[in-house]
Amino acid sequence: xxxxTQMEGPVTLSEEAFLTINCTYTATGYPSLFWYVQYPGEGLxxxxxxxxxxDKGSNKGFEATYRKETTSFHLEKGSVQVSDSAVYFCALSFxxxxxxxxxxxxxxxxxxx
Amino acid sequence: xxxxxxxxTHLIKTRGxxxxxxxxxxxxxxxxxxxxxxxxxxxxxxxxxxxxEERGRGxxxxxxxxxxxxxxxxxxxxxxxxxxxxxxYLCASTVPGGPRDEQYFGPGTRLTVT
Numbered sequence: 707x708x709x710x711t712q713m714e715g716p717v718t719l720s721e722e723a724f725l726t727i728n729c730t731y732t733a734t735g736y737p738s739l740f741w742y743v744q745y746p747g748e749g750l751x752x753x754x755x756x757x758x759x760x761d762k763g764s765n766k767g768f769e770a771t772y773r774k775e776t777t778s779f780h781l782e783k784g785s786v787q788v789s790d791s792a793v794y795f796c797a798l799s800f801x802x803x804x805x806x807x808x809x810x811x812x813x814x815x816x817x818x819x
Numbered sequence: 820x821x822x823x824x825x826x827x828t829h830l831i832k833t834r835g836x837x838x839x840x841x842x843x844x845x846x847x848x849x850x851x852x853x854x855x856x857x858x859x860x861x862x863x864x865x866x867x868x869x870x871x872e873e874r875g876r877g878x879x880x881x882x883x884x885x886x887x888x889x890x891x892x893x894x895x896x897x898x899x900x901x902x903x904x905x906x907x908y909l910c911a912s913t914v915p916g917g918p919r920d921e922q923y924f925g926p927g928t929r930l931t932v933t
Contacts, residue, residue, distance in 0.1 A: 710861075742924075748926055749909055749924045749926040749927045750909065750924040751924070752922075752923070755921065795861050799922075805850070805913055806852070806867065806875055806877070807852075807854075807864065809861030809863075811859075811860060811861050812859075
């Protein structure tokens with residue numbers, strides 16, 4: 707079945723450091739790929755998405771590129787802030803039929819001043 | 820515009836009891852999905868409903884059931900609660916034909932089973 711593998715945290719970075727959170731997927735076909743963010747005590751918010759190979763999703767300084775050849779969708783940010791501290795989930799889904807989203811385990815990011 | 824709303828926010832039940840969780844989708848959204856997020860894990864798909872019909876079901880026992888009402892709101896029911904049912908239950912709504920596969924999540928209901 708479909709699955710998403712992402713690096714386990716926690717990841718601790720100093721403010722203004724570079725962030726990379728790795729994500730790879732296994733799926734039959736070509737899914738849409740997503741990064742969701744969950745702040746403490748809150749639900750999930752869509753951070754960015756990409757729907758086909760070589761697409762780059764970006765939002766709030768975060769970026770991720772859909773790499774079909776390596777089945778990856780790594781999340782990056784050039785300079786993290788304390789307010790970026792949250793849990794980040796990589797996810798995939800297929801259109802058509804029913805829209806089940808398959809999530810990774812989540813990576814907790816802590817940014818210290 | 821209001822986002823996806825869920826009630827209650829928190830709930831404490833004892834083993835063997837029954838629970839009903841509620842979700843109201845974003846206005847105009849006709850599809851609702853339910854997810855279970857156990858502490859320290861990613862959300863797991865439970866159900867999707869569209870136009871009051873079940874369109875998909877995850878790997879959950881028959882103790883879990885749901886329904887969707889004419890106004891597109893939804894209820895998730897769990898019978899014979901187990902300690903392992905303690906989790907954050909998330910509801911998400913979608914616009915069919917809208918942004919491809921994009922789901923909008925509510926804040927969740929935190930269920931604790933003692």
